Amino acid sequence: MPYILALDEGTTSARAALYDAEGRRLAMESEPIHAAYPQPGWVEQDPEQIWEAQLAAARRVLEVSGVAASEVAAIGITNQRETTIVWERSSGRAVAPAIVWQCRRTADYCAELAASARAAEITERTGLVVDAYFSASKIRWILEHTPDARARAEAGELAFGNVDTWLVWKLTGGRVHVTDPSNASRTMLMNLASGDWDETLLEWFGVPRAMLPRIMPSSAVVGVAEAGWFGAEIPISGIAGDQQAALAGQACFRAGLSKNTYGTGCFALLHTGDVRPVSSNRLLATRAASTDARAQFAIEGSVFIAGAAIQWLRDQLGLIATAAESEALAQSVPDTAGVYLVPAFVGLGAPHWDSTARGILTGLTRAAGRAHIVRAALESIAYQTRDLIAAMEADAGRALSELRVDGGAAANDFLMQFQADILDRPIVRPADTETTALGAAFLAGLAVGFFKSVEQVESFWRVDRVFEPRMTASHREQLLAGWREAVARCRWRAGN
Helix, strand or coil: CCEEEEEEECCCEEEEEEECCCCCEEEEEEEECCCECCCCCCCEECHHHHHHHHHHHHHHHHHHHCCCHHHEEEEEEEECCCCEEEEECCCCCECCCEECCCCCCCHHHHHHHHCCCCHHHHHHHHCCCCCCCCHHHHHHHHHHHCCCHHHHHHCCCEEEECHHHHHHHHHCCCCCCEECHHHHCCCCCEECCCCEECHHHHHHHCCCHHHCCEECCCEEEEEEECHHHHCCCEEEEEEEEHHHHHHHHCCCCCCCCEEEEECCCEEEEEEEECCCCCCCCCCEEEECCCCCCCCCEEEEEEECCCHHHHHHHHHHHCCCCCCCHHHHHHHCCCCCCCCEEECCECEECCCCCECCCCCEEECCCCCCCHHHHHHHHHHHHHHHHHHHHHHHHHHHCCCCCCEEEECHHHHCHHHHHHHHHHHCCCEEEECCCCHHHHHHHHHHHHHCCCCCCHHHHHHHCCEEEEECCCCCHHHHHHHHHHHHHHHHHHHCCCCC
8 A cells, every 4th residue: 555645724725645665656636615704803724625625635636646445544734723613413514614723703802811810820831922813712612602502512412523523524434523622622622741631721612522632642543534535444543733733743743843834824933842831921822733742842933824815916906817927027127116015914923913903004105105015915824924933942042053944925036036035044945835734644644654753754755945035134124114003003002
């Protein structure tokens, strides 16, 4: 059985990829995932469409590559984290739309909780900052706004899961209800130290334990996909949230290694090994995907809007026809002519954690045109990443020697060079930037012996290009001063 099948369910698409015994990608297929925005700041998806898109992508990648299910050693799953689904155990039907990680409908509740005496203890137990980003308040909202949901959940009739759990449930015909520590640690319901659901947090958020999945290791056989889906049974042996999967896909299995993923959002992680990190700069402590039962940790910074800002230029403003067009436009002008975009469309993530902030385009003059605005949008991704890395380095007490990058926008040479310049660190882009799916494949393959060791997996990681910083220190500081002023303006409120 010479292949691993990786299922990579993201915010905007469900992808499936096949990998060989040397970690090389044979094929990848994708299906779009649609989102609804019923109110300002609300983001929803249809759980059934998520499942159908993922199934279609997996079937197609097998078909186009000519690979039979009997040739697949295992399935690895990676997923958009925090997105919350609640469904009936008896029918497998969702009782409400999935509340996407970006959704801010519970921001007011979380703001009250963040200002309460419980906030510090929640952070101590979970490693997380109290915010609507995480699953706990989303579960609470569904239970409070869906008829009979709370009573049914307490009776054990309803199940909760992030997208990983939902896909495993579907693939196994409802026989397996599990998650892994990397996903569970993003719910704000798991005790980061113990790796189990925290009874105190369950009580505070009003979430019945009966609806929660069992937490299993990230690299372990958890169930079997039914033969009806692909033509033969296939073990499911790897689960990790997308950012922890990308950390594994970048071969960052050891303390001190870091990566940044440029997707819909932007996510920087620093592996801390078996040491649980404590942030003084409002970053998050989280579980890393581990290759055995031992706890592994990472410190993380999250940007809510990164590639989504480029989608906004394309879909809402019509300034570009394709995301790829942004690179040439940005390079057509020497700078942004003083324009800054702060894409706080759903608030600001780390290290600010300001749900009231809103996007702002500032510094406009008559000289500013389409190319300047597009360039400002790309630069905003690098500025936000720089804010994360600065906080991460302060927490770690040391500078990063390099930053490994992946995700769709990592293919943009202009963005990667500007990132190196504004961060003043080398940016290392691997040969395969689809490291989220690759990480899921590594975890699944290690569990079934398809890959022999972590050391072997590390040898598969290959560099495409290194971007060295070349901006002067004075120019960098000038640009950063303008960025800080723009961020301050987007956070301004009358009376503050």
